[in-house]
Structure formats: structure tokens, C-alpha cells
Amino acid sequence: MLRQILTSKVYEAAVETPLEESAVLSADCGNRVLLKREDLQPVFSFKIRGAYNRIAHLSPEERARGVIAASAGNHAQGVAFAARKLGIPATIVMPVTTPGIKIAAVQSFGARVVLFGDSYSEAAEHCEQLVLDTGMVFVHPFDDELVIAGQGTVGDELLRQSAGQLDAVFVPVGGGGLIAGIGAYLKALRPEIKVIGVEPEESDAMTRSLETHRRVVLDSVGIFADGVAVRQVGRHTFDICRQCVDAMVRVDTDEICSAIKNIYQATRSIAEPAGALALAGLKRYAREQGLEGQRLAAIVSGANMNFDRLRYVAERTLVGERREALFAVTIPEQPGALRRFCSEAVGDRNITEFNYRLAGRDAAHIFVGIAIRGDAERLLFADRLRACGFPAVDLTDNELAKDHVRYMVGGRSPVVRNERLLRFWFPERPGALARFLSTMGADWNISLFHYRMHGGDFGRVLIGLELPDGQEGDLKSFLDGLGYRYVEESANPAYPLFL
Numbered sequence: 001m002l003r004q005i006l007t008s009k010v011y012e013a014a015v016e017t018p019l020e021e022s023a024v025l026s027a028d029c030g031n032r033v034l035l036k037r038e039d040l041q042p043v044f045s046f047k048i049r050g051a052y053n054r055i056a057h058l059s060p061e062e063r064a065r066g067v068i069a070a071s072a073g074n075h076a077q078g079v080a081f082a083a084r085k086l087g088i089p090a091t092i093v094m095p096v097t098t099p100g101i102k103i104a105a106v107q108s109f110g111a112r113v114v115l116f117g118d119s120y121s122e123a124a125e126h127c128e129q130l131v132l133d134t135g136m137v138f139v140h141p142f143d144d145e146l147v148i149a150g151q152g153t154v155g156d157e158l159l160r161q162s163a164g165q166l167d168a169v170f171v172p173v174g175g176g177g178l179i180a181g182i183g184a185y186l187k188a189l190r191p192e193i194k195v196i197g198v199e200p201e202e203s204d205a206m207t208r209s210l211e212t213h214r215r216v217v218l219d220s221v222g223i224f225a226d227g228v229a230v231r232q233v234g235r236h237t238f239d240i241c242r243q244c245v246d247a248m249v250r251v252d253t254d255e256i257c258s259a260i261k262n263i264y265q266a267t268r269s270i271a272e273p274a275g276a277l278a279l280a281g282l283k284r285y286a287r288e289q290g291l292e293g294q295r296l297a298a299i300v301s302g303a304n305m306n307f308d309r310l311r312y313v314a315e316r317t318l319v320g321e322r323r324e325a326l327f328a329v330t331i332p333e334q335p336g337a338l339r340r341f342c343s344e345a346v347g348d349r350n351i352t353e354f355n356y357r358l359a360g361r362d363a364a365h366i367f368v369g370i371a372i373r374g375d376a377e378r379l380l381f382a383d384r385l386r387a388c389g390f391p392a393v394d395l396t397d398n399e400l401a402k403d404h405v406r407y408m409v410g411g412r413s414p415v416v417r418n419e420r421l422l423r424f425w426f427p428e429r430p431g432a433l434a435r436f437l438s439t440m441g442a443d444w445n446i447s448l449f450h451y452r453m454h455g456g457d458f459g460r461v462l463i464g465l466e467l468p469d470g471q472e473g474d475l476k477s478f479l480d481g482l483g484y485r486y487v488e489e490s491a492n493p494a495y496p497l498f499l
Contacts, residue, residue: 001184001240004149005156013052013085014041014153019161019297022266025279029286032295034166035279036158039269039303043077043105046154046301047141050177051078053150054139055086063088068136070127072098072120073227074302075141080111091136093127095120101306120229142177143234152181158297159190167294168194170285172277172301173206173248174228176237182299183244194246198281200225200256206233206241207248220485223425224253227274227302249281252397256280257313258320263300270310275302318371319396324352325370325378326395326402328497329385333364345388346370349381357410365497367395367409393493401494404450404462411499416447417466420475421489421499424461444468444475448499462489464499 017037025033038046055067066089069079076092083090090111094103097118106113116126131138140147158169169186171179183195199207202222209215215238221229233241259276262283263269278298286296318324329345331337342351353369372378378396385392395401400423448464467475479486489495 001145001149001152001181002188004145005152005181005185008049008053008146008149008153009056010049010053010150010153012056013082014049016157017041019158020267022262025262025266029283029296030292031286032293033279033282034162034295034297035263035266036154036297036299037267037269038154039271039275039300043074043081044303045074045078045275046151046178046299047074047078048081049078049153050142050144050147050150050181051075051139052082052085054144054146055079055082055088057146058088058137062137066090066134066136067139068093068127068130068134069139069141070094070120070124071141072123073102074304075139076102076106076111077109077304079139080106080109084110091130093123093130095123102304105304121231140234142175142180142230143236144177145236148177148181148184148236148240150181151178152185154178154299155182155185158182159186162295162297164190164193165295166190166193166297168196168246168282168285168296170196170198170249170278170282170296170298172228172274172281172299173197173199173233174203174230174274176206176233176241178299178301179206179245180234180237180240184240187244195244196281196285197241197245197248198277199228199248199250200277201250201252203229204248204250205230206238206245207250209233209238210241210245210248213242222253225256225273225277227272227304228277247285249285251277251280251284252320254316254320255284256320257316259283260313261317261321267300269300269303270305271300272302272305273309273313275300275305277301316402318352318369319402322374322378323372324396325372325381326353326398326406327368327370327382327385328393328395328401328494329366329368330391330497331364331366333361337364338366341366341388341390345381345385345390353406355406355409367401367406367498393497395494398492398494400462400489400492403460405494405498408450408462409498411448413447416464418468419447419464419490420467421448421492421495422463422465422479423487423489424463425485426459426461444471 017040020035022033041048068091070093092106092111093114095117096115117123173179179197186193200222205218218231256273259280263271282298331341350371355367445466447466450462
């Protein structure tokens with residue numbers, strides 16, 4: 001692998017990207033933080049390295065057959081760009097749910113786009129069939145030695161640009177191609193440098209695989225950091241990572257959003273969620289391990305951000321930075337109670353959000369956001385609420401509350417009976433919401449409904465269903481047969497308080 005990295009042909013298309021130190025991030029983390037700017041590649045992602053290296057090694061006969069790939073994002077643009085550079089016909093199979101901006105970007109490089117299915121998995125299956133039908137050469141996004149070698153040139157640049165003065169490198173992990181390439185290179189030449197992978201909590205296939213010493217298949221993957229949403233890592237990448245990866249870090253959506261903001265403040269570039277993943281992991285690892293004064297590098301792997309997602313990112317950033325806490329607080333429904341809550345409990349703290357609607361004559365439940373300076377202050381505020389006689393539930397890490405409840409406060413109904421609360425994810429495409437509702441059928445009454453577009457490839461829906469006695473088994477069979485990812489939230493503490 002070291003030889004393949006050193007003899008790769010990536011620089012016929014890719015550029016050597018800078019390694020930049022961020023003074024602000026370094027001060028915040030207590031370590032020297034360096035950002036490897038792969039977002040500055042011609043296709044705004046590191047994927048061009050592996051794609052070009054693979055395609056550049058094709059034989060004349062293979063080039064004549066053309067190349068094909070399945071991708072909804074950066075790999076698609078890397079393959080299309082590389083194929084145009086080499087004068088080779090390219091076909092990219094993309095899910096129908098792919099945002100128009102990504103389709104247009106691929107087409108601008110001269111590739112033919114085939115839209116098929118609602119997910120990457122369905123597009124990949126169709127791609128396999130087209131390979132059989134046409135004989136085109138398949139370019140794998142990560143599980144190919146030449147692709148891994150192309151990505152490994154990032155490791156070569158890291159060593160040269162830092163003069164080898166690094167303590168750890170943090171790498172975003174999806175299928176494992178980038179971390180396998182970087183890890184193989186660094187461990188061959190400077191094994192004392194730690195190679196640390198970072199995954200979202202909802203897409204942690206590599207972490208679980210390394211923990212169990214076998215490649216696991218996730219039942220589902222998270223939808224926010226779509227660039228690393230892989231259900232199973234590659235065979236080649238897993239074998240290399242078992243030898244070269246020192247640790248794995250899981251991060252949540254709020255931490256990724258916070259890292260996107262950090263990168264923007266440091267570079268004025270807006271990283272995509274997967275592009276900010278490594279920095280989110282660096283911040284968490286440095287905090288949990290108590291690191292001080294070390295030189296830490298994070299790969300900013302891409303900047304192909306959907307503009308529509310920025311609203312969602314901004315909303316979640318404060319929580320991710322631990323500068324906002326969310327609480328459900330119960331106060332007496334009587335004159336002066338709200339004023340006492342603000343003066344005695346909140347005091348001189350800033351209120352970032354306040355939602356309330358009259359729901360009864362005995363007690364009121366308010367949804368409140370409070371500006372804080374870290375988790376310690378959040379815990380102190382919770383203690384303060386209890387000391388003032390206000391029962392409270394901390395909702396800061398409650399996904400139901402952050403995605404839905406905060407927009408629905410006051411949504412109780414006195415007539416609903418036997419309600420079951422369910423969260424669904426469905427492919428976001430024209431007419432998708434109507435199709436989703438049609439699949440729900442008419443067996444049960446829909447008693448609650450909330451949908452809000454977040455600018456991603458999947459929509460999030462919250463539904464309440466009135467379920468007659470004795471039909472629990474029928475409901476589970478129906479839900480399992482729908483084919484949509486779902487989570488039941490009937491036991492969520494935010495549900496009885498607000499909905």
C-alpha cells in the first residue's frame with residue numbers, strides 16, 4: 001500500500017491542499033489544531049484522489065468500455081471529473097432523492113446521470129445490473145486498493161506539511177477508504193502518530209466492526225452526515241484499519257453542527273456534515289482525554305453542503321457547543337408564577353427560547369432554552385429549578401424535543417384516546433409526503449402530525465395514531481411492513497408534557 005500511495009497518479013487532477021492552523025480553535029481546545037483543507041479540491045472533496053487514481057490505471061480496453069459508479073454525492077463528482085479529464089465516458093447512478101445541485105454538478109463534468117431508487121442501496125443495486133448489462137468498469141467508492149492508495153496521498157501531504165510534528169490525525173469514516181489510506185501511510189513511516197477515526201453515533205459501522213473483530217451490517221444509518229452513511233465498511237478497508245487505527249470516536253448531530261460553525265469561523269468555508277466530522281471528533285477526544293499542548297490535525301473532507309440545511313445546522317449549533325440547554329419546566333397556573341420563574345430561577349441568564357400555551361388550570365408546562373457556558377452550568381441550572389420548586393426535565397439531548405416538540409408546544413387534545421407516538425424518516429422527493437401518508441392507510445386515525453423540511457435527503461415526520469384496544473400486534477406488523485425507518489416515542493418524557 002505504501003508503494004501504491006507513493007506511485008499514485010492523483011496530482012494529474014487533484015491539488016495539494018494546505019494544512020492550516022486555527023488560532024481560535026487551538027485556544028479553545030488547549031492544543032494546536034490543524035485543518036487539512038480537502039474542501040479546496042476541484043470537486044470540493046477528497047474523493048477526487050481515489051477516483052482519479054483508479055481510473056488512471058485502467059487499461060486501454062477498459063477505458064473504451066467506460067466507467068460507472070453509484071453515488072449521491074462526492075464520489076459521483078470525483079468519478080465524473082476524473083473521467084472527463086481522461087476522456088473516458090462515465091455513467092453515475094444516483095438516487096431519485098439526490099438534490100438537484102448535486103445532479104447538476106455531475107452533469108457539468110459531462111457524465112450521464114441515471115436516477116434510480118430512493119436510497120444509495122437501491123441505486124447501487126441498479127448500478128450492479130448496469131455493469132452486467134453494459135460491461136462498464138465499476139469504480140468503487142472505497143473498497144478498492146487503488147482508491148485507498150489515492151486517498152492515502154493525504155497522509156503523505158500531512159507528514160511533509162507538518163514536518164512530521166503531529167501527535168494525532170482525526171479522520172472521518174464512512175466506508176473506510178480515507179482512513180485506511182492515511183493510516184497505512186502514517187503507520188509505515190511514523191507509527192507513533194495516532195490515527196483516530198470519527199463516525200456519527202447513528203452511522204458507526206467501523207467502530208462496531210473493530211469492536212467485534214468482524215464487519216457488521218447496520219440495520220439503518222443516520223441521515224444527517226450523508227457522506228459517511230454506510231451500512232457496512234469495505235473488506236480491504238477493514239483489514240487495514242484493524243492494523244492502523246488507534247481509536248474511534250462517536251459524535252452526535254449537535255457536535256457536528258458545532259464543528260461546521262467552527263470551520264466557518266476559522267476559514268470562512270462551509271463544510272458539509274461529513275466534512276466537519278473529524279473536527280467534531282477531535283474536540284470530543286481532546287476534552288475526554290484531557291489533552292493539552294499537542295499537535296492535532298483534522299481532515300476537512302468536503303464542502304458540498306446543501307444550502308437548505310443551513311437553517312437546521314444553525315438551530316442545532318448552540319446545543320452542540322454546549323451554549324444552550326433545553327428544559328421542560330412545570331410551574332403553577334396562577335398569577336405571578338411566570339414572573340417568579342423568570343426572576344428566581346432564570347435570574348440574569350439569557351433565555352434563548354420560550355414556548356407556552358394554556359393547557360389546564362392547575363399547572364403549566366413551558367419549553368425553555370437557556371444560554372449556558374458548558375454542561376456544569378446546565379446541571380447547576382437544573383438544581384436551581386428544583387430548589388425554586390419548579391419540577392423540570394432536561395431535554396437538551398432529546399431528539400424528539402429538538403426536531404419536533406419545540407415547534408408544537410400547546411398541541412394537547414382532550415379527546416384523543418390510546419395514542420401511540422411514532423417518528424418516521426422517509427426519502428425526500430417531490431410528492432414524497434403525500435405518498436407516505438397514502439401508505440399509512442385508514443385502519444387507524446391520525447391524531448397528531450408534524451413535518452418540517454430540514455434540507456436533507458430524508459424527511460422527518462412525527463405521527464400520533466389512535467389505537468383501539470387489542471390491536472398492538474396489528475400495528476407492529478403494519479409498521480414493520482411499511483419499509484420506513486421509525487422509532488416509537490410513546491415513552492419519551494417530552495410527550496406527556498407538551499403533546
